[in-house]
Amino acid sequence: MERYWNKEIECMSREDMKKLQDERLVAQVKHVYANVPYYKKLMDEKGVTPDDIRSTADLHKLPFLTKADLREAYPYGLLAKPLSECVRIQSTSGTTGKRVVAFYTQHDIDLWEDCCARAITAAGGTKDDVCQVCYGYGLFTGGPGLNGGSHKVGCLTLPMSSGNTERQIQFMIDLQSTILCCTPSYAAYIGETLHEMGYTTDDIKLKAGIFGAEPWTEEMRREIEKSLGIKAYDIYGLTETSGPGVSFECSEQTGMHINEDHFIAEIIDPDTGEVLPEGSKGELVFTSITKEAFPLLRYRTRDICVLTREKCSCGRTLVKMSKPLGRSDDMLIIRGVNVFPSQIETVLIEQGYAPNYQIEVDRINNSDTLDVNVEMSDDKFSDMVKDIQQKERELAAAIKTMLGISPKVHLVPPKTIARSEGKAVRVIDKRKLV
Amino acid sequence: MLIKQISIFVENKPGRLSAVTKLLAENNIDIRALSVADTKDFGILRLIVNKPDETCEALKKAGWTVSLTNVIAIGITDAPGGLSGVVECLYAANISVEYMYAFISKAEDQAYVILRVDNNDRAIEALVENNFTLLKASEVYDM
Ligand SMILES: [Zn+2]
Numbered sequence: 001m002e003r004y005w006n007k008e009i010e011c012m013s014r015e016d017m018k019k020l021q022d023e024r025l026v027a028q029v030k031h032v033y034a035n036v037p038y039y040k041k042l043m044d045e046k047g048v049t050p051d052d053i054r055s056t057a058d059l060h061k062l063p064f065l066t067k068a069d070l071r072e073a074y075p076y077g078l079l080a081k082p083l084s085e086c087v088r089i090q091s092t093s094g095t096t097g098k099r100v101v102a103f104y105t106q107h108d109i110d111l112w113e114d115c116c117a118r119a120i121t122a123a124g125g126t127k128d129d130v131c132q133v134c135y136g137y138g139l140f141t142g143g144p145g146l147n148g149g150s151h152k153v154g155c156l157t158l159p160m161s162s163g164n165t166e167r168q169i170q171f172m173i174d175l176q177s178t179i180l181c182c183t184p185s186y187a188a189y190i191g192e193t194l195h196e197m198g199y200t201t202d203d204i205k206l207k208a209g210i211f212g213a214e215p216w217t218e219e220m221r222r223e224i225e226k227s228l229g230i231k232a233y234d235i236y237g238l239t240e241t242s243g244p245g246v247s248f249e250c251s252e253q254t255g256m257h258i259n260e261d262h263f264i265a266e267i268i269d270p271d272t273g274e275v276l277p278e279g280s281k282g283e284l285v286f287t288s289i290t291k292e293a294f295p296l297l298r299y300r301t302r303d304i305c306v307l308t309r310e311k312c313s314c315g316r317t318l319v320k321m322s323k324p325l326g327r328s329d330d331m332l333i334i335r336g337v338n339v340f341p342s343q344i345e346t347v348l349i350e351q352g353y354a355p356n357y358q359i360e361v362d363r364i365n366n367s368d369t370l371d372v373n374v375e376m377s378d379d380k381f382s383d384m385v386k387d388i389q390q391k392e393r394e395l396a397a398a399i400k401t402m403l404g405i406s407p408k409v410h411l412v413p414p415k416t417i418a419r420s421e422g423k424a425v426r427v428i429d430k431r432k433l434v
Numbered sequence: 435m436l437i438k439q440i441s442i443f444v445e446n447k448p449g450r451l452s453a454v455t456k457l458l459a460e461n462n463i464d465i466r467a468l469s470v471a472d473t474k475d476f477g478i479l480r481l482i483v484n485k486p487d488e489t490c491e492a493l494k495k496a497g498w499t500v501s502l503t504n505v506i507a508i509g510i511t512d513a514p515g516g517l518s519g520v521v522e523c524l525y526a527a528n529i530s531v532e533y534m535y536a537f538i539s540k541a542e543d544q545a546y547v548i549l550r551v552d553n554n555d556r557a558i559e560a561l562v563e564n565n566f567t568l569l570k571a572s573e574v575y576d577m
Contacts, residue, residue, distance in 0.1 A: 376443050378500070412445065412475070413443050416445055
C-alpha cells in the first residue's frame with residue numbers, strides 16, 4: 001500500500017492546490033519585492049508590480065532569474081531576510097563559474113526536510129527503517145537534506161557521508177540498513193564492491209534506495225536494483241531552490257512528483273522564454289512560494305524536462321516531471337528538432353558502446369546535417385568493412401528512433417575524438433561559423 | 435592450416451600506418467604480408483606477422499582496436515590454373531571469399547595468397563581435394 005508523509009497535500013485536489021499556490025505566490029511576490037532590491041529592479045524594468053500578480057495565471061509576467069543573476073548578486077544580493085534570521089548556508093560545488101550560496105531560515109530548513117521526508121516515505125520508509133545516507137555532508141545539500149528528512153520520518157539515521165566503501169558495506173551489514181541515499185553512481189559502486197567483497201544481496205537488508213544529484217539512465221536503475229536487491233527511486237532538487245526533495249519518485253517510477261505546495265513549475269521554450277503547454281519538452285523553471293531567506297522567483301534551471309498531470313497510480317495529484325533529458329545550454333536545433341547530446345549518449349550506452357562520441361552539425365545546401373562520430377570498441381570490431389558499416393547503420397537507426405532525425409554515424413578508433421583539457425569536445429556546430 | 439591474421443582499426447589519415455609499423459619494429463615483429471581495406475572514413479589494416487599473439491598484445495597495450503581472424507594461405511605458382519583455379523574451386527564448393535591479398539616470399543621468390551572465406555573448414559576441404567598446396571601456420575610465421 002502506498003504511504004504518504006502528508007496525504008492532504010500530496011493527494012490534494014487540483015483546485016485546492018491551485019488556490020494554495022495562488023495565495024502563497026501573491027504573498028511571496030510581495031515579500032520579495034519589498035526585501036530583495038535586485039529582484040525589485042528586474043520587476044520595475046519589466047513594468048510589473050506585486051499588484052499585477054493575483055494568481056498563478058499571472059506568473060508569466062514575472063521576470064526570470066538565471067544562474068548569471070545568482071553570480072551577479074553573490075553573495076547577499078538575493079537574500080530576503082536579515083542574516084540574523086538565517087541559520088544555515090548551503091552551496092553548489094562550483095564546477096562552472098562562481099559558486100552559488102543559498103541561505104536558510106529555520107523555517108526553510110523545516111520545509112526542505114519535510115520535502116525529503118515525503119521522498120523517503122514514498123520509497124517505503126517508516127520509523128522502523130534504518131536509513132544510510134552516503135551523500136556528501138557539508139556545503140553540498142545531498143547529505144544534510146536526506147539526513148533531515150530521515151530524522152523527520154524517524155528512521156534510525158546513519159550519517160555516513162560518501163567514501164570508504166568497505167566501511168559503508170560493513171555498516172550496512174552490521175546495522176541492517178534498509179534504505180540507502182546517495183548518488184546513483186555511488187550506489188552502483190557500492191553494489192559492485194559488495195559483490196567483490198564476496199557478499200550477496202542475502203547478506204544485506206536494503207529494500208530501497210533514493211538516488212539523485214546527477215543524471216542516470218533507466219538501464220543504470222535496473223543494474224543498481226539488481227546488484228543491491230532493492231527498488232531504486234529518483235529524487236531531484238537543486239541548491240538554488242533548497243536541495244534534494246523538490247521532486248521525488250513514487251512506486252510507479254515513471255517520473256518525479258513536484259512538491260507543488262512549495263514550488264510552482266513551468267516549462268518554457270529556452271530560446272524565447274515563452275511558457276509551453278503541458279506535455280511539451282522545454283526548460284524547467286521553478287518559483288519558490290514558501291522559502292523565506294532565499295526565495296527565487298521563476299528560476300531557470302537549465303534542465304530540459306516534460307511535465308505531466310496524468311493520473312498516477314500512487315494516488316498523488318502532484319504534477320510529475322520527467323528525468324531531465326538534457327541541459328538547455330547543450331540543446332541543438334537540427335532540422336527544427338530539439339536535440340540533446342545526452343539523448344545520443346543514452347542510445348550509445350543502450351547499444352553497448354562507450355559514451356565517447358562527437359556530434360558534428362553543419363548546413364549543406366540549406367539543409368542541416370548531423371554526423372555522429374563514435375569510438376569503436378574491441379567487441380564491435382571486425383576484420384570486414386561490411387560488418388563495420390552494418391554496425392554504423394544499426395547505430396544510426398537507433399539514434400533516429402530516439403531523435404526523429406537521421407544521423408550519419410562514423411565509427412572511429414579509440415582516443416581519436418578531440419579532447420580539450422582531458423574532456424571530450426561533444427559538439428561541433430559548424431553552422432555558427434557561417 | 436589456419437593462419438592467424440591481425441586486423442587493426444585505423445583512421446583514414448596519413449601517418450596512421452607508420453605508427454603501427456613503428457610499433458612492430460620496436461617489438462621486433464616481422465611483417466609477412468599486409469593489406470589495407472579503405473573506406474572514406476576508416477581503414478582496416480590486415481597483417482600476417484611472425485608472432486601474431488605477441489603482436490596482438492603489444493597493439494592492444496598501445497591502445498589499438500585489434501582482432502584476430504583465421505585465414506588460409508596458399509601457394510599459387512604451383513597451383514593448377516594459378517589464382518583463377520583457386521577462385522573457381524571455392525566458387526564450385528559454394529564458399530564466399532570475403533577478401534584476398536597476395537604476397538611474395540623473399541627466400542623462394544614464390545607468390546602466395548591469403549584467403550579470408552566464410553567457412554574455413556569447407557574451404558580447406560575443397561582446396562585439399564583439388565590438390566592445392568596450403569601453407570601451415572609455422573611455414574608462414576617462419577618464412
Ligand atoms: Zn505517483
